[in-house]
Amino acid sequence: MLRDALRKLAETEAFDYVIMDCPPSLGVLTINALTAATEVFIPLQPHFFALQGLSKLLSTTALVRSRLNRSLRVTGIMLCLYETGTRLAADVCDDLNDFLSRSDSDMPWADARIFESKIRRNIKLAEAPSYGQSIFDYAEKCPGAEDYGNLVNEVLAMEQAAAVPSVVSLPRAA
16 A cells, blocks of 8 residues: 555655655564565664564565565665774674675675765764654754764765766777
């Protein structure tokens, strides 16, 4: 139903993006969103148990892609609650990079990337929702807002690079 509603809306309205923020579970809401989406951005806390949850989510994206939504793909993974300088965060990033580099090209995450922009642990990010505000309205100069701003710029640059046709230079015949 969500997919049909979004298609109908796309015919009448001009949207560049529709962002569906799903709960951290693999219930009906998440399956419905995956069925309607074309791209998935996964927030991931760089901890061991989060990697286990990621594997379940990736398996679910493969199942949804094979049965409900052929156009579904995982675009990228955003590291959140990131603590710079910890060995654990670096180890998780290394494991994740290794996994993605060895992935089968038929999987929905085959071309996924780990975004360079990392969302550092920041108390202002936790406080903003309790005031009913985005981080940009609540504390626009805090590290959390800076990190999310960098992530937005990275995603837009990635999209712009994909939209620009490649220029191929062919040698001239002498």
